[in-house]
Amino acid sequence: LFKHCFIFNELDSTNNEAMKSTYPHYSLIIAEKQYAGKGRSGRKWVSDEGNLYFSIVLPPMPVEQLLPLNISTGYAICDALRNYADVSLKWPNDIVFNNKKLGGILIETKFSGNILEKIVLGIGINVNQLDFSHDIKEIATSLAIITERQYRTEEILWQILNNFEKNYTDLLKKRIDIIEKWCKYSMNFGKMIKIHLDGEKMELIEKGITDKGELIAVDHFGNERKI
Template sequence: MKLIKLDAIDSTNDFLKGLSVTQELENFTVVSAENQTKGRGQMGAVWNTEASKNLIMSVFVKDFVLNPNGIYQLNIATALAIIQVLKTFNIKDLSIKWPNDIMSANFKLGGILIENTFKSGGRISSVIGIGLNVNQTNFDNLPKASSMAVVADTVFDKEKILVLIVERLKANLALINTNSQGLWNEYLSILFKKGVPMPFKVKEKSFMGIITSVSAAGKLVVSLEDNSFVEFEVKEVQMLY
């Protein structure tokens, strides 16, 4: 693992993507920052973080996914890596809120943003951005956010967590082409609110449904009251929990 540490940057994902254009990066090149001024979440959502308190990192990987149809497996491998590491620190009630929010009970601890590049010859490289609330304790105006420190009442070593996440990510990515079903099974077993009747909202319309699965393409599969099933894209549906 090659680790590049930065004090402040607009976006670790953007920095690493720019680096990959100018040089041939090795797998698991990592960029971390103490502060990020233009952090992004899914579909352009803003990711705000308190300087020096949280883990802000991006990881470059290539040639693990061999088919664009299997690209969602990167999300699964990454989310599971984070969950597996947090379990070792006794963070309770962990789950993955589709598509890739890391939850403790009903509170968000972190999120993932993966940006893929499809090259000639079919090669796929990716920049995996991870934001994890580690030692921040003030979440004014963010009622659904929390951190490892709040959950466990402990101050954590961010760099140790970074190293452990990369180690677990390596192990999980190695399974993509040998035991992808095992990754899927573990991911679905800890999917936030799976099997629980709950309200959803699409645009201005609310309805009841039950999360049953996630499709191979990464769409959320919801069972409706008439026993039909519908699939939703990222940001197309809102869970009202």
């Protein structure tokens, strides 16, 4: 799948780079560090050396496939990292260990009018970092902290890409067979989750995900909600 691979010492953000029109579909943009790494919801993604930061340029797909793409990418990463540590998923696509974040996915899209032109799928995994700054120490972790060893980031990258390729081609064929497996890896499966829904903070029990990638949870009355 990945015929073009571009490796940089440093970038502002691999997602920004991948958005440039010069990169053909299925290009892989990798940076050793980023000085303006982006997280979801406008947050920054601290991107020191020693970790994995990469983006994949994907051709357009129907917009309703973007959430399943998020879900199946999260699964691909978690399955690869499970070769090293007992990491879990947190819907929609956080990679966590003991409720501390180890990795995340940021999908960005480019539209021309209302036509989706390009998808950039960015992945960040904390691999070798041993120390995090004060503000994120309590919420961030890395593979090296969990397992007390260092890694070659390429080794982890290739495993993630292998898994990704399989799940992505399945997704394009509308074969989504990772739902059960996703639930097994989900840190909150069968547990209580607190969620803001319709302006209200609710306590629900996580029951699974739909094939559209929505989270299924039930309230105290047994009513099912899709989020």
